[in-house]
Amino acid sequence: MNADAIVIGGGACGLMCAVQAGFLGKKVVVLEKNDKPGAKILISGGGRCNYTNMGATEEQFITQNTHFLKSAFNQWTVDDTLSFFETYGISGKEKTLGQLFPDGKNAKDVVNVFTELCADMEQQIICNIEIKEITQTDEGFRVDFEHKGKNKSIQAPKLVIATGGLPIPKMGATDFALKFARKHGLNIIETSPALVPLTITGKDEEWFAKLSGNSVYCRVSNDQISFEENILFTHWGLSGPAILQISSYWHRGETINIDLLPYQNILELLNSDRTTNGKIQLSTFLHQFYTRKFVEALEKFLPLHKTIADLSKAEMQQLEQTIHYFKVKPAGDKGYDKAEVMRGGIDTKELSSKTLESKKLPGCYFGGECVDVTGWLGGYNFQWAWASAYVIAQNI
Known part of the structure; x- marks a missing residue:
């Protein structure tokens, strides 16, 4: 099994990354731990999915370096988010404080946009997997994983880590991204529950x-x-x-x-x-x-x-x-059982702000919640997920 990139994590960032890569003709395989993709999207906003915020700028985020966010938010704006979802049948209805929800639709419809696009572009999403090992090779990265009781592996020149943060472990949240980053010498900003x-x-x-x-x-x-x-x-x-x-x-x-x-x-x-x-x-x-x-x-x-x-x-x-x-x-x-997001994560100094590629691990990209970027309540964290996914997709 070969691809242009392996995306680990089928949440907001991973799914958008697969779709945006597909638009560019890149073959991506998404590996997801849960039995279906978009698990946290489905429960967001009580199932209604507050998918962005009209006023989102870098100012509504907690991070060691807000300047880091400017590149991603310039490359993928709130207007880009609105246009993307409107193209696929989801119009936004603004509630209080700029919060945008699907008008007449819900979180399932948001996830369906991604799964249907992935299917149309033959971007493979493999669920119910357990990562066994990630190995650097001369060609890039090999990921060994277990799926339906069988050991499998996939090879690609680029690797995307979009496994989210620690909140809501019952939804499959783990410290996978943090452990992987530490293993390769990346600094981690101390983590704690946020929006809790x-x-x-x-x-x-x-x-x-x-x-x-x-x-x-x-x-x-x-x-x-x-x-x-x-x-x-x-x-x-x-x-x-x-x-x-x-x-x-x-x-x-x-x-x-x-x-x-x-x-x-x-x-x-x-x-x-x-x-x-x-x-x-x-x-x-x-x-x-x-x-x-x-x-x-x-x-x-x-x-x-x-x-x-x-x-x-x-x-x-x-x-x-x-x-x-x-x-x-x-x-x-x-605690993390009730927190909506995680504060802290992979230090932004470890990543290129223009591409989100790891400086210490070339060919590996980190996006979404596992990075030290924590948004306010009200759709901001989704905007970061979409923006970071877009940036990564342009560079893998």
Whole structure:
């Protein structure tokens, strides 16, 4: 079995790479561990697949070197993503914050675009494989693998590693790319779960657990960045879009700040009501902003049964601190089982920004999540997968 390139990993990056290589007349064989390609595409966005973001630039990515991304994003733009999917029957419908979903279609349709194109161009996708060994040869690379109980091998001048990161091991995620890179002397930026719910333990655990299911629109921030979206209280801590976003910038031991009423000043609102309606209780005043259950929980911090006219200066300061500067020190995160992506990965310094070829292992390319490129929530990581795949396909 011979090909122009072997692509290990049949996810977003691997599938796009096979298709783009096919457009150039290159023969590619995709080796996939799972029983079908695109496993993580299929579960993305709750099965709806947020396949890009209208505002994607290098600024929405965490990496040691954001300049590294400019070449890939210049070679394959958001407009290229839109055009590609529209050509094959998937139009985008923009939701909040530039997130683009297939209009009237879903993640299965996205995967079908790739599998049907691969079939049309006779790009082979072999599923249910286990890689046994990858050997450098005079001709390039030989990959030995097991398929349906039989040992097989394939030879090609170029090798593409697109096996993703560590999140969701039950979907087949492994550290294959990282181990392979380390074996060949490539530096790895320390990895950790990202876009992941945060856990609360200790004395505050019960308070958060009682609020499980409550969602509040907030501004969540730390010393680096802030995000404005919903947070979701859970029986083990905090989740929701704003928490997932800040988790990529959070490290164990750090405190995050939550503004429970962004764009409004709670004391200005209170003082306005005090002059006309000072006899109402603080709890009644707060009900205009939050659910009854959430207001009741705030009794831990605030004198809810006092009238707003009777609040002391210290109590008003406490109200401001609670609403606008609510401090949370998470104990940890929910780990790779619940993380959407991985932070860290193969150091971008090890790769050519123009081709994504390894500097230490010529002929080998790395793309997608295994590289130290971690996007925000909202389609950004797919845009990196498509862009890195396109760049690699041009050079294999």
